[in-house]
Amino acid sequence: MEEVQRKTFGKWKLLVVFAICASPLIASYFTYFVVKPQSRTNYGTLIDPRGYPIPSSLGSASLDGKPEPLDTYKGKWIMLFPHDAECGEPCRKILHDMRQLRLAQGKDMDRLERVWLVTDKSPLDTTLMREYDGTHMLRADPSAVNAWLPADNGTIPADHWYLIDPLGNLMMRFPKDADPNKIKRDLAKLLKASRIG
Structure with missing residues (x-):
């Protein structure tokens, strides 16, 4: 037993x-x-950077008409917003969010540039220019901008804003009504992981 x-x-x-x-x-x-x-931890839509380098056909220029290629800001992360000069409330919110997101990066904020690609020849509101001083405002050929920047089905590039890596490649897209707190996390992760820019 x-x-x-x-x-x-x-x-x-x-x-x-x-x-x-x-x-x-x-x-x-x-x-x-x-x-x-979930395998995806990013908020923005990733874009294959090899397919979207900054094109030379943009013909971007400063507001006073002097040629200023977007390549000028290579070596830094670029938050890019394409929109015409008529900047209503949604447009102003994006410009504001871009400014605040840059400031929120603390010691890494100098690694980020903000660029508004103005896609028409209309004059900009001078109070808007003063309010978002530090945002590079460049005019660019709208057809070249639309051909370069990918948008979701049924939308146009002005319905989004974009992130360009320090090598000059488009790599992420955000909707115009994006949550800035989630973008902040994306940016913090990228800046932490990146040894360039």
């Missing part, structure tokens, strides 16, 4: 050891196939 109890106890002990050893494997399968974790 004692021999049978010892064998039964030994079997239970073996089963417990097996369960302990197998539990991480079972948990990983459960997590992967049942819980299905």
